[in-house]
Amino acid sequence: MHIKRINRVLISVTCLLISLCPILNQAQEHPNLILTKAGVEKIRAELGSIPIFDATLEQVKEEVDAEIALGIDTPIPKDYSGGYTHVRHKRNMVVMQKAGVLYQILDDEKYAKYVKDMLMQYEGMYRTLPLHPKTRSYARGKLFWQCLNDSNWLVYVSQAYDCIYNYLSKAERKKLEKNLFRPFADHISVDSPQFYQRVHNHSTWGNAAVGMIGLVMNDKELIDRALYGIKGVNLDKTAKDDDGGFLNKDGKAGFLANIEEPFSPDGYYNEGPYYQRYAMYPFLIFAEGLHNVKPELKIFEYKDGVLLKSINALLNLSDADGDFFPLNDGQKGMSYYNDALVTAVDISYYFGNQDPGLLSIAAKQNKVLLDDSGLAVALGIKNGKAKPFDKKSINLTDGPDGNQGGVGILRSEDLELVFKYSAQGSSHGHYDKLSFSFYEKGDEVLQDYGLARFVNIEQKGGGNYLKENKTWAKQTIAHNTLVQNGKSHYQGKFDIGSKYHPDLYLFDASKPEIQLVSAKETNAYPGTEMHRTMAIIKEEGFEKPFLLDIFKVKSDSVNQYDLPFYFMGQVLKTNFEYEVPQILEPLGKDNGYQHLWSEGSGHPIGENTKLSWLDKGSFYTLTSATLKNDELSFVRIGANDPEFNLRREAGFLIRRKEVQNSLFVSVVEAHGSYSPVSESAVNSNSNIAALKVVLDTVDYTAISITTIKGNTKLFIIANTNASKEAKHTLKINEKNYTWVGSYYYN
Structure with missing residues (x-):
């Protein structure tokens, strides 16, 4: 510390x-806890003239009156x-x-x-x-x-x-x-x-x-x-909670410790946005009570005002529809329309800097708290102060001091990349370092599975976590990241994962035409360094920005590497032949592989492998630079799942055997549209003719992208020097390239 x-x-x-x-x-x-005596008087004076407050009050009254009638x-x-x-x-x-x-x-x-x-x-x-x-x-x-x-x-x-x-x-x-x-x-x-x-x-x-x-x-x-917390209490060091995580045993306890430890200075909560949403209600409602009853504590200023910062972080961890990204244990569909976020938005507006962007979210929520903060929001909306909440690209650090990895979010037009390089995330963490998910207009293009649980549905394990959360959802193969020798990161062990985290190498969202995030992980597999760089690039000739993914792995030993992509939608076309088995078999026996059916397999026929699919009226193409001995597999979730606890969703996996150091390079394009009404398909084909690795050394990796019209762009990442001031000179194919900064693109 x-x-x-x-x-x-x-x-x-x-x-x-x-x-x-x-x-x-x-x-x-x-009252003095959440409502105050003075606040009640103000509310009564405004009743009938504050539409969103009045509507909320009427809804609550109808709800409670119905309960009273029931007894x-x-x-x-x-x-x-x-x-x-x-x-x-x-x-x-x-x-x-x-x-x-x-x-x-x-x-x-x-x-x-x-x-x-x-x-x-x-x-x-x-x-x-x-x-x-x-x-x-x-x-x-x-x-x-x-x-x-x-x-x-x-x-x-x-x-x-x-x-x-x-x-x-x-x-x-x-x-x-x-x-x-x-x-x-x-x-x-x-x-x-x-x-x-x-x-x-x-x-x-x-x-x-x-x-x-x-x-x-x-x-x-x-x-x-x-x-x-309680003084003088020692916990059993072997005790575990309901989710399998070890209990805190370092003496830190109490509300202040729970502000100090899980939140980074940026307001990121280490368990992920789903549980940050859940925890924000007690954090904020107790803080509001402390503020009203004990204003001298200045609770909203504690740890540089991190509670209010955390609300902005949480809102930025949602997609275009307001759904939270399902990092770690997270149920899909949880959004800022949840009542906990009504509390968060209202309290943030009232006790913070009265950001007019929060009013636009409150208007979408269409309800407010029936207290002083809700009144302030209702008056702000009534008086026309609301402005759009502008979600931009953002890097959120993890750890109490902001030095334990983080989450990078790149936004370009309607596309959102979520790049996870965070710490373990307490007992709700998953073993998926350097993983990513990709969205268009709030819809998943390449997904993170989230949790294996049907919350509050009694028929599914009493509404609690299912065993598949541990055997599938937490395992590395369930995510879009590299798996070595069929084993999960950190051996899939909480005590090991809690000791380590990836490190940010680069985050640059300063140029709208190209935004990058890059991080390294050296402890997921001892003796192996993984370095992933992802960029969203807006390029002339492409209908929409495209995603460039460069995954560099360096190891002390020869290994097998698997890189899955869990795509959402219907397969349209591949440029390789594959065989479909007569009898489905699991891809493996453990570490999550036992839950994947092997539905088809083949090999590349050239330097590039292409997979195109259609989802929700949009076309997508994955283009990967592959080697002739690579194994290409279609997989589907659901093997060894007799109670149908897992969603039957598809993935595409690139396997590379018996290699020591390797490089996986892919581009994901979002393009075109399809209307079932007009039965019209527009721009349904990839715009990329060739994706090539033109150089890969310890210090530099260079990738060329050639379009179907013959235009070629070169991207170079400096692998060992991310300084914005560093000067680089590099010869590739007898041509010199000189630039300042961590990367080159032209």
Whole structure:
């Protein structure tokens, strides 16, 4: 840890400790956690004149009124995710939070009574409630099968309690706090240190739950426990969480540690955007509570304001449709339309610099928080301040100090390249260094598989992670990156992967006509260096920008290398012959290969191998510089999957055997269109006549691209000197090339 970072932590902790002491003894007014008394007055004054706020309020009112009409149900817990009792308790927490808000804004006692009556039912249940009967979790809850969901419940219910605090009598508050809230907070923290005492999205929810109920109850002990963790607790060093990752055992715990460690200075969250989305709600809602109740903590300024930076990073980790890129464990289709991102956008706008681009996203979300931040967003939209949120090419560093790899995103016209060279990503990380995915207009062209899980669908493993997440989705072959000798990066082992990360070699998005990202990985396979450079190039004569992929591998030993491309769509044409087997067999026995059917195989017939496909009305062509002994395979996901847990999607694989050092070069073109209405195909063929490696040395790699009209362009990457000021002179085929910088293109 750097000295600067140590000082930052010490100063923050000291200030927090000093500032907490005198304040907690003072009387508090309610609501003060998320809604504030002054904010409620402003909201009431604006009602009827703020369209998006008014519409959200009406929707929430209809929803809660319908629940009130159904009556209160707090069943004895018995189910996994997706089961009735799980869904009912989850629904109760959300409805209570919303009912509390309605009570404050509409001043209608029926909502306060509804919350009170439900809380009293929970109080009566919780006193004698045992651990949840489902035993799968490493940390069982009481209302839910895992402490994580119990923490979700308390985060929401804390807000409801704050909203009806003054409606309750002193005796009623004492009863709830003694029999429900304090024991609840103790169970997910003191009684469950393996859940609470760590750096992970699980514990972030736990910290926020304990801290938020502590803020409402004015309980200094709970607030301290939330901010700094439990003192003097040692964890079993062999313990693992539900996802197979080892628990944190270095003593770092509490809300501040969960801000300090997972976030890079750019705001990238090490578990990936799917779990960043999930974690942002407790991060931001607790931070908002701390800001309102303890403004002297300046929580939104902690670690150079990284919580607000993280929202911008997260929004940039979404495609043109707002769906988050499925890096690491990520369910496809999760987007910034999720309620957690409504919270993120509103809080970022209100507590940040009031970026008008956020208003355009809020308008698309078509809902706001029913609090001070939501009011600010609604007024901003009403007053015409919204501007488009401009997502540009961006490089997001990983690691608490920004020096543990990262994710590079290149955007050009309607195309997006996502290049992953990040650290392991905690227990949700996948073993796919230097992998990529490619999008056009928000649609996948070359995909990242994401996770193997059907979240909250009881029929699929209780809605939890399936065994195929480990045997397929996490394995290297499941991704568009190099596999050596059929083995996953870092042996597919969490403890090894957590020690290493790739290193950025180059990121340059300064020129719209050519943008590059390049990184090296030296630890995925000991004795082997992998260096991948990817560029999006806008070139005259091409309908759309094309993607150039250069994968250079250097090893101490002779190996087999596999490079897959998981394309989306229907195969149209190849320029090589292949055989289709009568009986399908898996491509291998382990490391994910056991889940790939070998559907066809062949060999190159020339220096270039071409594969064209059609998807969603667009044509795509992969052109690869191949060797005559390369093996070309069509594969399909789904072997050894008797329960049909995996999607049956296709891939194309280039295999190169018995080589030591090698170079894989490919170009992906997006071109043309097809209309099933007019039955018209436009520009359906590749524009590339030849892709050649004209030079490959330790220091330089040169690639020529010749179009069907005979125009040739040369791209040269300096492999050992990425300096923008470096001067290079290189002779290729008796011609001298001189340039300044890390690459040459002309």
